[in-house]
Amino acid sequence: MSDPRLSRHTPRRLTVLLPVVGLLALAGCGLVLIALSTARVGLEAELVGVGAALLPVGPVVATFLWVDRWEPEPAKLLWSAFAWGACGATITALLINNTAEAVGDLLLGSGNGDKLSAIVSAPLFEEAAKGAFVLAVYLFLRGEFDGVVDGIVYAGLTAAGFAFTENIYYFGRAFSDYGFGDSTSPGVVAAFILRGVLSPFTHPLFTIMIGIGVGVAARSAHRRTRVLAPALGYAGAVVLHALWNASATLGSGTTFLTVYFLVMVPLFGAVLWLITWHRRREQRVIAAALPGMVEQRWILPAEVEPLSSLKGRRHWRSRVRRRSGRAAAAAVGEYQAAVSELAFLDRSIAAGTAGRTGQQHREELVAVLKQARKRAVLASAQRDG
Incomplete structure (x- = not known):
């Protein structure tokens, strides 16, 4: 959660102009991609491709939002990740790949x-x-990057956007060439089963390796690790991507299935285990920080138990929503997120990974926490009154 007071000291060209320019650039990339794809496969096939690509992207995005629950990242940043993958990264890769071809x-x-x-x-x-x-x-929004889980979320959503745009073209081309398909020729149905059912997480799985590497760098106080971890993550992503493409391009059906079941599926399971382990670790970090927050009188003793688990937090928000409405529940959610972010920052300061501005950021975050709690109490009291 970012402190709104910081925006006062940021030049308007950074807070207003750059985001607008970025959104316009991404929108322009998206229009170019749609035009290119439509020119290649036709409007009808393009519409079929869009419809088919929408089906797998929903569960993939929902999965990464589920992962990002202890300390949710700003929605605008998550959607920017998806938009960059769907537009900016896609058109960059398209230009380079066409040149390489x-x-x-x-x-x-x-x-x-x-x-x-x-x-x-x-x-x-x-x-x-x-x-x-x-x-x-x-590098530029260090306060919004706490570790491996954040790296997985940002990487996964960026890759989900990339896969969404790529699927539009692949599904559209399959429909343009073979229609819906039959027993003798594969069509859009076969392409959907392959890309939308069997392997919707392949692109995210590749890029998650980068997210893990950057996440390890964010948690390390050693300069060598901060350089090597992202580089190794990128190398892992490239090797997995190349292996996957080679099995589909050069290998037989048996080769493809071997890579799928012996490499991709086990690796996907390993990533799920890693996510589960890190989420439990996040829970322990937050639970350990709560007694100190009680001593500082930032939170109430009665709030320790509900703040210590996702289930307790969810029940707290649901109870407030029933009694005081959605706005009050949203305010409680902001308060819970501020508690999590302060706990993670204290861990970073203790580990020596918070950087030179760690203590200043902590003071600002304490103010954010207090303000979030006031808003939560006020919203509940106003609705009750």
Whole structure:
């Protein structure tokens, strides 16, 4: 949660102009992508592609929002991650991949450029384009990046946006070439089963490696780790992406299924385990910080138990919503998030990873916490009255 007072000291060109320019740039990229895709497959196929791509993206996005529950990141930042993946990263990768395909056809012979693009160019530059957003949040919005879970969330949503746009084209092209498909030729139904049912998490899985690497860097006080961890995460993402594309481009159906079941599925399970472990760790960090907050009189003793678990927090918000309305429940949610963020910041300060502005940020965050609690109490009291 960012302190609204900080915006007073930020030049208007940064708080207003840059976000507007960024949104216009992403919108322009999106329009260009739609125009290019429609020109290749036709309007009807494009509409089919959009409809089919919408189905898997919802559960994927919902999964990452579920992961991001202890200390929810700003909604505008999460949607910016998705928008960058869907527009900015996609058009960047498209331009580079098309160039690589043309160079491949020139050097290796006609028809071989697509293999070079799929196995070399796409893994290198698509993962770099997607990972750029995660790295930018870490470098320029350090207060919104607490560790591995945040890295996974930002990376996953960026990759979900990328996969959404990519699926529109793949589904549209399948429909344009084969229609819905039949027993002799695969169509959009087969493409949907492959990309939307069997492997909707492949792109997020690749980029999550970058998120984990940047998250490890955020939690480390060692300069070497802060450099090597993101680099190793990027290398892991590139290798997984290249392996996946090679199994689909060069291998047989057996090769593809082998990579799917022996590499991707176990790795996906390992990431789920890592997320579960880190969420439990976050819970322990928050629970350990609450008694100190009681001593400082920032929270009440009776609030320790409901603040110590996601279930307790959810029941608290539900109870306030029934009694005092949605606005009061939202205010309680902001208060809960401020408690979490202060607990994570105290951990960073103790570990020496908060940076030179850690103590200043803490003072600002304490003020945010107090204000959030006042708003929660006031909203509840006004509705009750």
